[in-house]
């Protein structure tokens with residue numbers, strides 16, 4: 001694998017991969033912040049600079065040199081990724097964009113982009129010889145990990161925040177997960193999951209930790225691949241824990257790193273008004289994020305009041321010269337219903353990026369824009 005080391009977002013401390021692989025919770029041991037992987041781009045270049053790489057269809061594991069894996073015969077895959085980039089002319093016109101694409105992540109095996117991270121996390125869990133995985137979830141993370149664990153004959157325990165939609169809980173149960181409903185928000189679910197892993201040394205913690213960030217990058221690689229390496233002007237994504245936003249930034253940075261493109265798109269992070277702590281920090285020019293207790297929004301998948309990758313998301317927005325936008329629940333549901341009218345069905349959180357786009361149309365005029373449509377509409381039909 002081509003990861004050289006991991007660097008802490010909070011205090012810049014660096015770690016060798018083998019030193020953090022065995023930590024019960026993959027965060028900085030000094031300050032508790034999230035960690036960012038840095039790669040050896042020269043070695044990756046040797047793997048990918050080939051006509052085959054350019055010709056191969058975009059799929060998640062096509063980009064393995066950019067992921068922290070060594071044994072390609074042991075990958076766990078359920079066909080995640082390879083999702084379509086959809087464009088509807090009426091939507092493009094109504095925004096005034098040159099092109100307005102939707103990366104339709106609903107098409108993943110369990111109905112959200114979480115499957116990209118799960119395929120890598122479950123691969124790592126097996127590599128480390130674990131038989132049980134543990135995760136905290138607002139719904140989609142749990143249903144994704146439950147499916148991949150069942151597919152790999154692993155046990156799975158999910159701590160579910162009280163906002164989770166019923167269908168997502170039914171999905172976890174159908175896959176045989178041990179579902180533990182938490183009396184409280186995602187922050188409490190996360191604490192319980194982390195406590196469980198500390199007490200049960202044979203278990204493996206999954207969720208918004210470094211492996212997932214790496215696995216989620218493939219959504220960015222696919223976008224560039226599908227646009228024949230023409231870098232879009234803007235990429236818009238929702239922020240829950242901030243992992244998706246940071247993964248997008250990392251993916252574009254990696255592609256610049258190996259010399260296939262020259263710059264990265266501007267990255268716009270969108271949050272629901274009831275849970276917009278990262279956007280507030282962006283507006284205030286702050287370097288820390290003020291957590292929100294018991295956040296309330298129809299976009300339950302992004303109800304994370306104390307985002308693990310919040311600082312990373314903030315950095316993605318700042319370093320890409322992007323923007324932070326908040327949208328109301330009414331704006332989110334209107335965006336979801338509008339997309340449905342054009343044949344694209346997403347859950348409320350899946351429409352948050354488009355709701356953000358509608359709000360800042362002026363900025364997007366004649367630009368090439370990609371919105372990440374993160375989760376399937378059948379998972380949460382509130383307000384339809």
Ligand SMILES: *Cc1c(COP(=O)(O)O)cnc(C)c1O
Nearest residue numbers: 140240241242243244349374375
């Ligand atoms: C997880 C999720 C998000 C938020 O992603 P983060 O990586 O937590 O920021 C957005 N939409 C859907 C449908 C999700 O499942």
